[in-house]
Amino acid sequence: MVTPAGSLARRGNVAERPRWKQWFDEGLLERLYAFYTEIAPTLCPTPPVIIKTDGVTPDTVLAQVAGLLFDAGLTEAAGRLTTATAPARRPELDARFAATYEALGGLESFGHPFSEAIAHRGGIVQLCQLGALHRDASGHTGLWDLLAEPERGAA
Structure with a gap:
């Protein structure tokens, strides 16, 4: 705090x-x-x-x-546990998320990205200050909702 x-x-x-x-x-x-x-x-x-x-x-x-x-x-x-060094620059929004990011409100709704695109369960996720975007293996891109993923219990 x-x-x-x-x-x-x-x-x-x-x-x-x-x-x-x-x-x-x-x-x-x-x-x-x-x-x-x-x-x-x-x-x-x-x-x-x-x-x-x-x-x-x-x-x-x-x-x-x-x-x-x-x-x-x-x-x-x-x-x-280790500390991470802050990146020298803010990560760019991955191009695969650009259309969805803008359609859902862009910077106003999501803030700036703070991670690169991360591989996740056959798709990718990119974390932003106020939300996260997910692209599944079939290419569908939207808000990341971990609970809506069918394989949510998988490791």
């Missing part, structure tokens, strides 16, 4: 698109922060882990997560 002021500062304090302005409303961010830090832990049988990230490095957060995994007996998973 990051404080509302920290979240706004990390994102430049200005919404890039009109629709994104809701996520730059400090009052909304304060209510979400209060919900996740004060209310949600009391609602859950197993309270969520909250790691405050204001003023800490990614390595510090990773060390905290590794410690929690280790404490939970997941030593192998704790040992595999």
Whole structure:
């Protein structure tokens, strides 16, 4: 978790698109922060882990997560955690998703891509800031809905 002021500062304090302005409303961010830090832990049988990230490095957060995994007996998973270096540039939208991306609202609806196209169950997926697109093996492209995939239980 990051404080509302920290979240706004990390994102430049200005919404890039009109629709994104809701996520730059400090009052909304304060209510979400209060919900996740004060209310949600009391609602859950197993309270969520909250790691405050204001003023800490990614390595510090990773060390905290590794410690929690280790404490939970997941030593192998704790040992595999690594930090990733941010890409030098933002990934481009894969051309196979361009028509669907635009038809469904483009940048306004999806935000910028933050992954390259990733192979997934015989198709491909591309993750964006506000959603994800999926192209199945037959070439049908649309919103990624993992629950709608017939082989959802497959490994």
